[in-house]
Amino acid sequence: MIVKGQIKGLKKGTLYLQKMKDTLLVPVDSIALLGDDKFILTDNVDSPIMYYLTFDGNTKDKHLMFFGEKGEITINDNIEEFGFNPEIKGSKNQEIMNKFREMDDKFKNQRLDFIKKEFEARQAKDDELLKQLETDYNKMIRRRFLFSTNFAITNADSEAAPYIALSELYDANIQLLDTINNSLTDKVKNSEYGKRLQKFVDKIKTIEK
Known part of the structure; x- marks a missing residue:
């Protein structure tokens, strides 16, 4: 390189x-x-x-x-x-990561917006609004997990896919991680991040048994 x-x-x-x-x-x-x-x-x-x-x-x-x-x-x-x-320029994996970051930044902005609204609701002692914000925040987190999973599966022939799983979905449901892992091409499975993802998934499955 x-x-x-x-x-x-x-x-x-x-x-x-x-x-x-x-x-x-x-x-x-x-x-x-x-x-x-x-x-x-x-x-x-x-x-x-x-x-x-x-x-x-x-x-x-x-x-x-x-x-x-x-x-x-x-x-x-x-x-x-x-x-x-x-x-x-010149890195195909970086191009894929740029596309992912572009969308993921929108989720990050939403998260900051939730933090601001939660702070204001606590100051106003609005318990009903706090409960609603918690519900909406959890929905947003699930959407982000699903987006990240679908993005990784769509780019299963890229080493960026297992990297995204390891860096962004490490605390996601094992089913999402397993789905990404099973979608990877043989080339990506044998890459550095592909091997790390397999090891990570195996470890979680062992713990959850």
Whole structure:
């Protein structure tokens, strides 16, 4: 995998390419930028997984996440809003994740709206409204679970599908996770996230027996 691009406004610093190993982020490549905001980073990719671009290896400050895979990936961004809305080309899995995030953001906005309404209802001591908000909130959560499940099944030939199941549906009903797992193509089942999802589903089934 070759990752190249430009971080406008980055005059000085080290840009790291990192990925998760067990539960730790480890650097796989880096480049010192001195007056030139263009970069090229590389890694050997056995299976498409999430990567991080970070400054000086510090993800707490700012980081950019993207789905890495074999081939050439171009990432363009700027220092002021780094990681917020980058332009990423060359990763099919990232394209699928972008579509998912676009819809999922609407659910996140609804959740924020519920929090605001709940706060106002508590201040007004409106118990009836609080009960209604709880009911409506639970319905919204179920809709989000169903949307995420259907989206993953629709993209069952993409490594993004098991990633979505693991990152967004880990607390969902086992039937939803199992449905996604069974829909995956053989290629995706044998990918890094495909294997992790199978292991996760097996673990939950063992616990629930």
